[in-house]
Each structure stands twice: as structure tokens, then as C-alpha cells.
Amino acid sequence: MSTRIAKPHPRMRKQPRQARSRATVEAIIEAAAHVLSGLGWAGFTTNKVAETAGVSIGTLYQYFPDKLSLLAAVRRRHFDHVLSVIRDSAEDQKPLRTFAQELVRGMIAAHSIHPTLHQVLLDEAPGDRGSRAAHASFQAQYLNHYATAVASYRKPRKGADTEAVARVLSSAIEGVIHNAARRNMLAAPELQKQLVELICAYLSGAGRIGR
Amino acid sequence: MSTRIAKPHPRMRKQPRQARSRATVEAIIEAAAHVLSGLGWAGFTTNKVAETAGVSIGTLYQYFPDKLSLLAAVRRRHFDHVLSVIRDSAEDQKPLRTFAQELVRGMIAAHSIHPTLHQVLLDEAPGDRGSRAAHASFQAQYLNHYATAVASYRKPRKGADTEAVARVLSSAIEGVIHNAARRNMLAAPELQKQLVELICAYLSGAGRIGR
DNA sequence: CGGAAATGCGAGTATGTTGTTTATATTTTC
């Protein structure tokens, strides 16, 4: 009984056709994000992901041809989420403080699900060879949204590069949130408040003496 | 908690007595920092460290009983360095902007040697079992120096927790520097300038409207 | 010198990890 398993293209993953399998795939990606966030890239093993998803290792390999494609799926999902948060915060013309509050609230919420996922994705995990364009695109959009906000809330000054300001602002926010996540302090209201203060103070450009 | 029966961490298996061996040990620690920073905790192998140090693996194990003791040595050295930078920046009574400039310059310099070492040490590498007290002590001193600066430069306000402000400030600075290190942008003068701006703006407490 | 101590070497080993496959079992569809 030779199983006539058609394996014409081993690099193509199987498409989930029934509802059951779609749920399985979703569970796998969710578990992957959880493992990645909790154990880091070093602890990100396919077996561990399958176990966490409550699914057999064979099932995982039925939908993801290899480890990296699974990582790519997680990355895609998370980046889409974060991008939507920034986009929503900066879409209308709001007062500076309102913008800051919504942004901070959204970012904290996004990182509360998988506290260190963002950092792991950026630092530890290997950049995807398969979709390098997608990664660059995310970075560009990410910065672009910040730059838009900076441009609209900060009066133009001589020698103040908007892009540089956007980079400093975004990395400062990320740093604070990442640090808080490491201490399980994301929910602290004091943190949220001070982060808003930081953003408002920087963008309104105070503290400039004799310059 | 009573006395935890931790087997004392053997710092060094053998004490270097001659000048040659002292140089060897130094080379090993330096190489370890380099590997940790460049390859991360996952790429931190004893063989790789020995190779980088231009030293045989056997020599390494003559002075460090195991991998973790080597990590501990790197951690000790780096933390001492960073602490001294903060201490020096905040020692005298200087104008806010001067303090910020010295702090930023020092931190950038400290991270220019091994760009991502700090982050790897905090995030990826396992917390040392042998000297958990030392680690906590570093964290405490680190925050304490920031808190001192915050207290002296920021007028007390109702409901503004000094410690929370210090934590936000320090993590924001770390975030910016870490991000810049990842892009090899640590040397950019625009970064340095904007980071100083951020610190001054936040500590001078501008941007507060109707509160 | 010259012997002893200190230092350095690096192939080898033992032990584990992990991505992936495969043969088989169960569920869904028609």
C-alpha cells in the first residue's frame, strides 16, 4: 500500500480548507507568539510551539514548511497590529495630549498580550530572508506615522530633522514599554501618565534655554 | 527566607599569578563581551570566546570553571563601567543641560564599545545564580543615581513619583541608545542632540497644559 | 643553567538538542 502522497513542491505549505484546520493554524500562530515572547528566539522550537498549541508536531509541519515560515507568520500578524495602533492614534487632528494618551494606551495594550514579542522580533529573531521587503516596509511605515505626528505637533525649528526626532521619540517609547514589560509593570497607571508627560514635553519642545 | 544553600560560585578556578596569565584572562573577558554583543546569548559559546580571544579552549577552562562564571565576569565589568558614567554625570551641581549632555555623551561612549551588550545582559542572558545580590544591587544603584538627578532638577509636583520618573527616564534613554546601536547610528550627532533635548524637556516639565 | 611550577594547547568525548519525516489513526465530506 504505497501511499501515493503527492509531494510535488515541498516548499509549498498546505492550504487549510476546513474550519477545523483553520482554527488549528490560528492556534499554532498564537502559540508561536506566546513561546517567542516567553522563551525568546532561543527557546522557540517547533516542538515547543506544537505542544503549547495543543497540537502534534506533525500537524504543524503540515501547514508550515519550516521554522522560519512560522516566524514570518507571527511577525506579519504582530506588525499589522502595531501599525494599526499608530495609524489610529494619529489619524485625525487632535490636541497633542489626546494624541499622546491614545498612542500610549494603544501601545501598552498591544504589548500587554505578548509583553516582549516586539523586542524579540526586532532583536533576537533572524530577519526573514523570504520577505525582507515586508520587513523594510513595516519599518518605513512605522517611522512614517511617527514622522507625520512629529511634523504636525512640533513647530519647525532650524536644524531639527523631523526624521531624527521621530526615531528618537519612537525608540524612547519602545524602551519605556519594553522595560516595563520586563518588570511586569505595564499596567501601572503611573507609567502611562509619565510616558504621556514625556511625549508632550518633548514634542512641545520645552527646556530649551538660550538656543 | 532563610539562608539559601547555594553552592558558592567559584569565581575563578585558578588565580593568575604571572603577568602573562593576567593578560590572558583579560583577553578572555574582553572576547566574551565582544561575542555576547555580536552574537547574543545564543551565540555565546565557550569555544567561540576562546577562538575570538586567540586562546585555546583549555586555557579558558583553566580560569573559568564554567560558562556562567565567564558571563558573570563580563556582567560585573560592564555594570561597573556604566555605573561610573552615571555617577560622574550627576556628582556636582551642574545646570540641567550640562548634566544631560555629559550623561548622553558618556552613555553613548559606553555603548559604542560593545553596542548591544547592555541589552543582551539584561534580556537574553540568564540572571546569575551566584550573585543575584550583585545584580539587584546594580539595578538599585542605577535607579538611585537617576532618582537623585531627577529630584534635583525637577521641581516637586503633586502626584509625581520621583522613582517612576527616574524609571521612565532611564528606560527611555536606554531605548534610544539601544535602537541607535542596532542601526549603527550611535555616532550620529543628531541623535546625541535630540536625546539631550528629550531629557531637558522632560525634566524641565514643559508641555503641561491645564494641569 | 636547569628543574619545577605555571601556563597553554586542542583533539576528543559525551551528552543533549532539534528540525523534520513517516507510518498510522481519526475526523470530515459527499
Add this chain to the structure above:
DNA sequence: GAAAATATAAACAACATACTCGCATTTCCG
């Protein structure tokens, strides 16, 4: 009820790596 889709988990093969051991080389010191 049969074929297709989906799930299972044991097993494997390949690789990685922390650490040891026997020996070579350098330094010390009378």
C-alpha cells in the same frame, strides 16, 4: 461507507557544544 482531509507522536539524523585530559611550551628562581 469510501475517499479526502486532518491529526498524531515515535523515531531519526544531523548537528551543536560544554567540558576533560594528556602533553607541549614558557616562565620563575636557586
